[in-house]
Amino acid sequence: MSSAPVGLIVALPEESQALRSVMRRVKPWSFPDYPAWRGVLGGREVVLTQSGMGHGHAAACARQLLRLERPALLIAAGFAGGLTDDFAPGDAIVASEVILLEGSAHRRWPSRLKLEHASHRRAVLASPDRIMRFASEKQELARLTGAQACDMESGTVVREAEEAGVPWLVVRSLTDGVAEDLPMDFQPFTNARGVPHKPRIVLHALVRPRTLWGLMRLGRRTAHAAHTLSRSVEQILSRVDQQLAP
Numbered sequence: 001m002s003s004a005p006v007g008l009i010v011a012l013p014e015e016s017q018a019l020r021s022v023m024r025r026v027k028p029w030s031f032p033d034y035p036a037w038r039g040v041l042g043g044r045e046v047v048l049t050q051s052g053m054g055h056g057h058a059a060a061c062a063r064q065l066l067r068l069e070r071p072a073l074l075i076a077a078g079f080a081g082g083l084t085d086d087f088a089p090g091d092a093i094v095a096s097e098v099i100l101l102e103g104s105a106h107r108r109w110p111s112r113l114k115l116e117h118a119s120h121r122r123a124v125l126a127s128p129d130r131i132m133r134f135a136s137e138k139q140e141l142a143r144l145t146g147a148q149a150c151d152m153e154s155g156t157v158v159r160e161a162e163e164a165g166v167p168w169l170v171v172r173s174l175t176d177g178v179a180e181d182l183p184m185d186f187q188p189f190t191n192a193r194g195v196p197h198k199p200r201i202v203l204h205a206l207v208r209p210r211t212l213w214g215l216m217r218l219g220r221r222t223a224h225a226a227h228t229l230s231r232s233v234e235q236i237l238s239r240v241d242q243q244l245a246p
Helices: 013-020 055-069 135-145 154-164 198-206 209-237
Strands: 006-010 024-028 036-041 044-050 073-082 092-102 105-110 121-127 168-176
Touching: 006 013, 006 055, 013 036, 013 044, 013 073, 013 209, 036 209, 044 055, 055 073, 055 154, 073 154, 073 209, 092 154, 092 209, 105 154, 121 135, 121 154, 154 168, 168 209, 198 209
Parallel strands: 006 044, 006 073, 073 168, 092 121
Antiparallel strands: 024 036, 036 044, 092 105, 092 168
C-alpha cells in the first residue's frame, strides 16, 4: 500500500460537504490558498481541497496539491451535466477519457487506472471553461467531442496530474440531463474564488418565479447527486489500493 495520501479536488462547497460527510477523522488542513481537509475515506488517507469553479481555479489548486502533498492518486470529483440520454440525473460516472477544451483546441487523455469490479458506468467527459446552460449547447458539445458528460474542472486537473506523472481518476455525479436547460447562468453570481454567491442567486430568483422553481428542482437533484457522489468515491477508494503500491 502506498503511504502517500490520495488527493481529492472538488469545485463547490456542496461537493466538499458531501465528501466530508463520509470521511472519518476529518479535520481542517493547512493549505495556502484553498479550503482543505484531511481524513480517511474508503480506508485511504485523503487530502480534500475545494478549488472553486473553472479551469484556472482547478489548475492552480491541482498544482498546489501536487506540490505540497505528492499524492499517490489525484481524483477530480463533483457534479456534471449529461450529454446523452444514456445517463440520467443522479447517475455516477467514472471518466474513461477526459477532453479539455481551450478555445478551439481539444486535448484528450484516456484513463489508465483500471477499476476492477466497479459498478460505476464509464463515460467520456468533456471539460469546457463555461457552464453548459442550455440543452442546445450540451447537444452541440456532444456532437463536437463525442462526450457523454461535461464539467468545467476535470480537464485542467487531469492535465496537471499528467504533467506531474501522477495517476488520476475523475468521478462525477450528474445533476442535469442533456434535454434540460439550467434555470439561470450562475457565472455572473460567482465570487473571485470561483464560488457561487447564494444570497445573490436567491435574490435574483425571487422576482422570477420560473427561475425560482428551476432552482428548487436543481437543488433536489444536487442533493441526490451529492449522496451518489460521496458513496461512489468511498467505494472506489476502498478498491484501488493494489494499483497504488510504490
